[in-house]
Amino acid sequence: MEWKELFRISIYHGYIFQILLAEVLFTLTLRRRKHFYARAICGVMIYCLLSLVIPNFIAQYVSGFFSLSIFLLSVGLCAFCFESSFQDILFCCVGAQLTQNLSYNVENLIYQPFSEQISYQGWFLLSAVTTVVVYTACYQLFAKRLHSVHSVWVNRIGVYLFSLIAALFVYVMQYLFQSYGIDTLWVTRPPLILCCIFGLCVQFEWIALAGRREENLFLERMLEKENRQYEITKSSMDLINMKAHDLKHQITRIRNLKNAQDPELDEIESVIGQYELNNVTGNKTLDVILAEKQLVCRENGIQMTVMADGKALSLFRTADIAAMFGNALDNAIECERKVEEKGKRCISLDVHTKGNMLCIRVENYCPDAPEFVEGFPVTSKEDRDNHGFGLRSIRYIAKKYDGTVQAGVRNDLFILSMLFQVPKAAQRQDLPES
Numbered sequence: 439m440e441w442k443e444l445f446r447i448s449i450y451h452g453y454i455f456q457i458l459l460a461e462v463l464f465t466l467t468l469r470r471r472k473h474f475y476a477r478a479i480c481g482v483m484i485y486c487l488l489s490l491v492i493p494n495f496i497a498q499y500v501s502g503f504f505s506l507s508i509f510l511l512s513v514g515l516c517a518f519c520f521e522s523s524f525q526d527i528l529f530c531c532v533g534a535q536l537t538q539n540l541s542y543n544v545e546n547l548i549y550q551p552f553s554e555q556i557s558y559q560g561w562f563l564l565s566a567v568t569t570v571v572v573y574t575a576c577y578q579l580f581a582k583r584l585h586s587v588h589s590v591w592v593n594r595i596g597v598y599l600f601s602l603i604a605a606l607f608v609y610v611m612q613y614l615f616q617s618y619g620i621d622t623l624w625v626t627r628p629p630l631i632l633c634c635i636f637g638l639c640v641q642f643e644w645i646a647l648a649g650r651r652e653e654n655l656f657l658e659r660m661l662e663k664e665n666r667q668y669e670i671t672k673s674s675m676d677l678i679n680m681k682a683h684d685l686k687h688q689i690t691r692i693r694n695l696k697n698a699q700d701p702e703l704d705e706i707e708s709v710i711g712q713y714e715l716n717n718v719t720g721n722k723t724l725d726v727i728l729a730e731k732q733l734v735c736r737e738n739g740i741q742m743t744v745m746a747d748g749k750a751l752s753l754f755r756t757a758d759i760a761a762m763f764g765n766a767l768d769n770a771i772e773c774e775r776k777v778e779e780k781g782k783r784c785i786s787l788d789v790h791t792k793g794n795m796l797c798i799r800v801e802n803y804c805p806d807a808p809e810f811v812e813g814f815p816v817t818s819k820e821d822r823d824n825h826g827f828g829l830r831s832i833r834y835i836a837k838k839y840d841g842t843v844q845a846g847v848r849n850d851l852f853i854l855s856m857l858f859q860v861p862k863a864a865q866r867q868d869l870p871e872s
Contacts, residue, residue, distance in 0.1 A: 451490060455510060459569070461578075464581045466584070469520060470520055471520060478519050481806060489507075505609060513528065516530070528868060531601075532604055533580060535608070536634045536635075545564060547627040548564060579638075580638050612630075651806055719746040727760060731768075746788070762798075766828075767830055786799075788801075796860075799855045832854075843855070
């Protein structure tokens with residue numbers, strides 16, 4: 439074999455740049471190594487050289503490994519440039535490989551029926567346009583979703599197994615088509631196109647499932663934390679309520695001794711009354727939450743009205759009641775604090791049953807409507823990754839009880855409504871008391 443054959447360039451070497459461009463789209467979110475740009479420049483030069491020589495060398499002895507050898511070299515290039523785990527790098531490279539193969543098959547699906555009428559320049563233009571369209575679509579539908587996750591968070595064995603299956607299927611099928619001389623038939627392309635699309639959907643559904651699992655675990659930890667906070671609050675409110683009750687008796691005894699009205703005692707008694715657990719909704723957990731939030735409302739000049747049938751909450755666990763109402767009222771209070779006119783600061787809570795349905799409705803004055811995404815407001819805080827879990831935990835709890843949650847703004851009122859089906863008494867017997 440002459441050394442010149444190692445550097446022979448054919449039209450198939452266009453795969454070198456096609457797979458590299460696809461990998462750029464899928465690796466934008468990976469953690470870069472130090473001196474990334476220097477590594478990238480040197481790495482691409484070596485990658486292009488090896489991608490030219492190695493496939494030509496292998497092709498002299500065995501066929502079918504041309505694209506596969508270039509793909510493996512591109513994976514090595516990504517590992518050289520990025521410090522993310524090899525699991526994440528391989529995940530992104532497999533997505534890029536499926537994208538490139540999808541573009542290649544779409545191109546051939548269009549080209550092959552008209553190959554005799556299309557010139558070489560026309561074929562090149564068709565290839566360029568197809569690449570731009572398919573790569574853009576795959577970036578918007580798949581690769582862009584990587585921006586919202588810190589890691590692919592999928593099972594390591596699953597990544598390797600799927601990567602192996604995807605690579606073997608794509609490359610083996612193309613090798614068989616070429617071996618039997620049917621790769622020039624356009625009917626061979628639709629199955630490969632569908633397989634590439636299916637592969638991308640399966641691959642990125644892993645991210646969605648892993649992301650939901652991770653979020654659910656986080657929300658469960660948040661609920662446990664809120665339950666511990668509720669227990670502390672309950673103990674504190676019980677102690678305050680007991681002390682307030684004792685102080686009122688002391689004030690009454692002092693009045694009887696003085697046998698006269700004392701304005702100072704009246705003022706003290708009024709203040710003590712604010713700290714007593716005045717709400718008797720029929721649910722002790724809700725009473726504690728309301729007592730705590732009403733203290734906060736008084737401190738911030740917020741008028742809070744409550745109409746709640748606490749007995750209807752017997753289908754919920756204590757921790758879920760504390761988290762659901764605590765988060766809903768915290769969000770409402772936070773919104774009201776931003777209202778400059780204290781006279782307009784108001785919150786209302788309504789809990790009632792209608793037929794076999796439980797309705798929970800929280801309203802608060804909201805002159806500036808927040809931004810909504812997928813039916814829920816987006817947190818106004820800059821650090822959106824670590825905030826906005828209140829409504830997400832409410833939605834998570836509602837889902838646990840097969841309920842629905844809706845949020846919206848109407849007539850300067852932010853309205854959060856939850857709807858649950860109330861189980862029959864026989865179905866509630868095994869449920870824990872609130």
